[in-house]
Amino acid sequence: MTRALELWALDGIDEIATGDDLVALIAHAAGDSLRDGDILVVTSKVVSKAEGRSIAAADRDAAIIAETVRVVASRTSPDGHVTRIVENKLGIIAAAAGVDASNTPHGTVLLLPIDPDASARTLVAGLRQTLGVQVGVLISDTLGRAWREGQTDTAIGAAGVHVFDDLRGRVDAEGRPLVVTMPCVADELCAAADLVKGKTLRRPVAVVRGRADLVGDLDLPGARSIVRPADRDMFGLGSDEAYQQGYAAGAAEVWDETRS
Numbered sequence: 366m367t368r369a370l371e372l373w374a375l376d377g378i379d380e381i382a383t384g385d386d387l388v389a390l391i392a393h394a395a396g397d398s399l400r401d402g403d404i405l406v407v408t409s410k411v412v413s414k415a416e417g418r419s420i421a422a423a424d425r426d427a428a429i430i431a432e433t434v435r436v437v438a439s440r441t442s443p444d445g446h447v448t449r450i451v452e453n454k455l456g457i458i459a460a461a462a463g464v465d466a467s468n469t470p471h472g473t474v475l476l477l478p479i480d481p482d483a484s485a486r487t488l489v490a491g492l493r494q495t496l497g498v499q500v501g502v503l504i505s506d507t508l509g510r511a512w513r514e515g516q517t518d519t520a521i522g523a524a525g526v527h528v529f530d531d532l533r534g535r536v537d538a539e540g541r542p543l544v545v546t547m548p549c550v551a552d553e554l555c556a557a558a559d560l561v562k563g564k565t566l567r568r569p570v571a572v573v574r575g576r577a578d579l580v581g582d583l584d585l586p587g588a589r590s591i592v593r594p595a596d597r598d599m600f601g602l603g604s605d606e607a608y609q610q611g612y613a614a615g616a617a618e619v620w621d622e623t624r625s
Contacts, residue, residue, distance in 0.1 A: 368575065369575055370557070370573060370574065370575040370576065371572075371573070371574040371575055372557055372558055372560070372561045372571055372572065372573050372574070373561055373571065373572055374558075374561045374562045374563070374566070374568035374570065374571045374572075375391065375394040375395055375568065375570045375571070375572065376394065376568060377393070377394040378390055378391070378394050378411070378567075378568070378569060378570060380567075381411045381414040381415050381569075382414065382415075383414065383415065383416075383417040383419070384415065384417070385414070385415045386415075387407075387411065387412065387415050387488060388487075388488060388491030388492055388495060389495070391405065391407070391488070391492060391570055392491075392492060392495045392496055394570065395496065395572070398572070399492075399496055399498045399500055399572065400498060400574065401498050401499040401500075401577065401580075402499065402500075402574070402576070402577020402578075402580050403498065403500045403501075403572050403573065403574050403577075403580075404500065404501045404502070404503060404526055404554060404572070404573040404574075404576060404579065404580060405488075405492070405500055405501070405502050405503070405570055405571070405572055405573075406502075406503045406504075406505050406518075406554060406555050406558035406559075406562070406570070406571045406572075406573060407485075407488065407502060407503070407504050407505070407569065407570050408504075408505055408506075408562065408569035408570070409477060409478060409481065409504050409505060409506040409521055409522070410465065410468065410475060410569065411569040411570075412478050412481070412484050412504055412522075413465075413475045413476060413477060413478055414475065416478055416479070416484065418475055418476040418477070418478060418479070419469060419470075419473050419474070419475050419476075420473060420474060420476065421472055421473055422464075422472070422473060422474040423472055425461075425464060425466055425474055426447070428464045428474050428476070429449060429451070429461050429462045429464045432451075432453050432454060432462035432463065432464055432476060432477075433449070433451040433452070433453060433462050434451070434452045434453060434454055434456075435451060435452040436449060436450075436451050436606075437450045437451055437452060437458055437601065437602060437603055437606070438450040438602065438603025438604075438605070438606055439603075439606075440603075440605075448460060448461075449461060449462075450603065453477070455477060455481070455521065455589070455592075456589070456592040457477075457508075457521060457592060459506075459508050459509075460508075460509055463476070463477040463506060463521075464476060477506065477521065478504070478521075478522065480522075481504045481521045481522025481587075481588060482522050482523060482524060482587030482588055482589055483522075484504060484522055485502045485503065485504050485522040485523050485524035485525075485587065485588075486524040486525075486583055486587075488502045488524070489501060489502045489524040489525040489583060490524075490583065493525075499525075499580060500525065500580065501523075501524065501525035501526035501579065501580040501581075502522075502523070502524050502525060502526070503520045503522065503523050503526060503551055503554060503555055503558075503588070504520065504521055504522030504523070504588070505518040505519065505520060505521065505555035505558065505559065506518065506519065506521045507519075507559075507564075511600060517552075517555075517556045517559070518555040518556050518558065518559040519551075519552040519555055519556070520549075520551035520552050520554075520555045520588045520591065521588050522587065522588050523551050523585075523586075523587045523588040524583055524585070524587060525580055525581060525582065525583055525585065526551060526579050526580060526581070526585065527550070527579045527580075527581060527585060528549065528550065528551035528585075528586065528587070528588055528590060528591055529547050529548065529549055529550065529551075529590075529591075530547070530548045530550045530579070549591055550576070550579060551588060551591065552591070554573050554576070557573065558571035558573055559571075
C-alpha cells in the first residue's frame with residue numbers, strides 16, 4: 366500500500382490579538398479546502414496570543430522562573446548567557462520553560478497555553494461545527510532534543526487525533542514481533558508541518574492530508590499523554606546536576622559516619 370502525504374500552510378491569517386476567534390479565522394482562511402480526515406497543525410504562539418498569554422516582562426528570566434516546576438539542567442556560556450532546561454507547569458521539559466520572546470511586542474513575552482489539549486478541543490469542536498468536516502487539531506511548539514543539535518516542532522496539544530501509532534503486538538516485515546514500537550505520529554506531523562509553515566513567514570496553521578486513519582473522537586488522549594511519567598524518566602537531571610547531587614549525598618553520608 367502506497368501512502369502519500371500532502372501538506373500546505375494556510376494564507377490570510379493576520380497578526381493575532383487577545384480575544385480573537387481562532388476558529389473563525391482558520392475557517393475563513395481554509396474556505397472549502399478541508400476534507401474529512403485532514404489534520405490542522407496550529408502554532409502554539411497564535412493560541413497563546415488569542416488566549417491572552419502575553420505578559421509584560423522586561424526581565425524574561427523572572428517569567429521563566431515563574432513557569433518553572435523543576436530545573437533539569439542549567440549552563441552559563443562564556444559570555445554570561447544562562448540556558449535553563451526545566452520542567453514547566455505542563456510537565457514538558459524545555460528550554461526556558463517555553464517562555465517565548467520572539468515575534469512579540471517589545472517588552473513582552475508569551476507563555477504557553479494553560480491547557481493546550483483543551484485549546485485543541487475547542488478548535489476541533491468549532492471547526493467541525495463551522496465547516497462540517499471531521500478534522501483533527503494538533504498544537505505545536507518548538508523543542509530541542511537531548512543528544513542532538515537543532516530544534517523540531519512537536520505536539521503540546523491534541524484533539525480528535527491519535528497521538529501514537531501503536532504497533533506493539535504486530536509483526537515487522539520479517540515476521541518478528543514488535544514489542545516497543547510506538548511512533549509518536551503527533552510529533553512527526555508537527556515537524557513535517559513546520560516545513561511548510563516556516564518560522565518567519567507568518568503562516569501559523571498548516572494542513573496535513575493523507576492520515577485520515579489518525580482522526581477520531583474528541584475524547585481521544587491528548588498530547589499530555591506524550592509526556593513520560595517521572596517514574597519512567599531515565600534522564601531526570603543534566604549530567605553535571607546528577608554528579609553534584611550524588612557527590613552531595615555521598616559527602617553527607619560520610620559526614621554522618623564520622624559523627625557516629
